[in-house]
Ligand code: HEM
């Protein structure tokens with residue numbers, strides 16, 4: 314795993330001390346709320362409905378067992394015994410007191426964690442494919458490149474005060490598991506002409522009020538040019554923002570307004586300048602230095618086949634279902650990637666109790682080289698588990714409410730905090746998600762429905778990715794009452810699409826039935842069980858769903 | 867956006883979050899801040915409401931609270947009931963964790 318170098322240590326320590334001073338000046342009255350608010354936001358502290366919220370960064374979603382234990386301890390000591398894993402691969406605490414925040418940040422720093430780059434108009438925590446370093450289909454480990462981007466961008470003088478926040482995502486292969494096309498810059502690792510790793514740079518994606526799909530601007534950019542190309546892209550954005558205030562918003566608006574061609578031209582122009590200066594050339598030695606942090610663990614030489622596993626699957630239906638849905642192919646024979654679902658039926662998507670966090674830390678230590686990943690779909694991953702250990706792992710998870718075999722199914726939802734916590738919300742998200750999981754609790758039914766990504770946001774900020782849900786649900790407010798608008802056909806993978814609104818919004822009491830109707834329409838019209846919801850939708854369009862949903866009006 | 871103040875509101879009260887822990891508080895007749903919505907002082911009509919909010923504002927200076935604002939209240943059986951879902955949730959706690967927030971604490 315990546316270890317802090319001295320420079321990082323100093324930075325984080327200084328930052329915590331600075332924040333301690335700011336909190337104490339705020340409490341003593343030397344600082345007003347208006348002065349304090351931007352400072353607390355820079356340190357990941359929000360004010361929600363019931364309390365403060367602290368957002369802890371998990372760079373490219375990788376955590377060690379020691380870090381996970383620490384997150385659990387903080388939840389016990391300073392919060393209410395749980396944390397919330399988010400789509401930004403962060404962890405949020407919902408109840409910390411202001412005066413405890415510096416202490417929490419101190420404790421985080423002990424395990425090389427922090428809350429920097431989790432809010433504010435800066436380059437945010439870089440997110441990456443959760444199967445990094447393990448996936449059979451990856452070209453290279455995306456974390457290496459995420460880390461290089463993180464080092465280059467953190468506290469970069471030009472990028473501390475961007476017009477708006479800025480999000481990067483990196484995926485290691487053409488199967489996009491990091492939703493790169495809905496990020497400000499999404500990077501896909503590809504093979505360059507010489508067979509080396511190169512980078513496709515997608516620019517201008519995003520969700521929120523105006524969802525946009527990123528455009529491919531840079532194709533197969535070489536290793537040594539990567540940072541120069543990114544710098545050029547950010548400069549174009551930054552300068553356009555400053556020049557006329559017109560683009561004082563997200564890069565997606567800029568790309569949309571001037572078009573991909575013009576954006577490409579501007580970036581290439583700037584790129585030529587940055588390149589001439591030469592300082593941003595990324596040397597192979599630097600890449601090697603970072604790569605060493607992500608060196609593959611000491612895999613054993615094993616057979617690809619594992620008769621014990623086959624036998625266990627044959628005798629335990631639920632375990633077999635879990636292996637089928639929640640594991641993915643590993644590049645190393647005899648190993649597999651195990652997904653830990655944080656979506657139990659009736660549970661709060663992404664929430665984990667302190668006890669569960671300790672359990673995950675322990676099983677990671679025992680079965681997966683002490684390493685844990687957080688996914689943007691609000692689940693956890695143990696990336697390197699021996700097939701022969703899967704049963705023991707699953708039994709522990711199952712005993713602790715984390716063995717649900719539902720990855721990628723209708724009950725594996727992305728759900729934002731919504732009006733139960735969030736000060737910006739229009740409507741609640743979590744209880745709608747819970748009711749849907751209860752309606753579809755039957756595993757055979759879920760498996761029969763197959764892959765179906767349902768995503769819920771409590772307002773148009775789209776933290777719950779509803780725009781790119783196969784089924785998306787958006788909470789809206791009509792005169793103090795909650796309503797839910799449904800979109801269909803969104804997707805955040807290699808063929809990204811933004812969902813279409815199906816019709817008038819539903820009440821809290823209608824929404825779950827409406828979802829069930831949509832699913833029934835799909836089951837009726839699919840050509841075969843292999844035709845996924847999204848494929849069927851793309852074939853038939855929105856009309857059949859609309860007809861059935863609004864048949865009575 | 868969230869349902870903050872509503873200009874046509876009849877009966878309103880003032881709420882805020884406490885600086886130290888961020889918890890929800892309500893402005894009382896004594897000019898204090900209470901954890902409980904039943905302690906709110908009511909304002910009838912826009913003028914009274916504006917005056918009430920003005921009276922609450924110094925608490926920002928004294929670092930007691932942040933972000934005070936008006937919200938609409940009904941009275942049912944002598945109980946104060948905020949009109950919007952948002953304020954009902956602020957008053958009680960997350961609807962999906964009845965063990966947390968004010969709803970979990972018994973008023974002493
Ligand atoms: C509860 C406190 C939260 C607040 C106040 C908040 C606020 C916001 C706001 C204002 C935006 C829109 C920004 C824009 O369009 O420029 C946003 C976007 C976003 N939030 Fe949150 N959020 C919260 C929680 C979360 C959580 C829990 C997650 C993860 C589950 C999340 C993930 C995201 C994502 C992925 C976006 C990006 C949408 C985009 O691409 O524009 N947020 N958030």
Ligand code: SF4
Nearest residue numbers: 729735738771772776
């Ligand atoms: S989508 Fe809206 S309601 Fe949900 S967390 Fe984001 S800001 Fe809050």
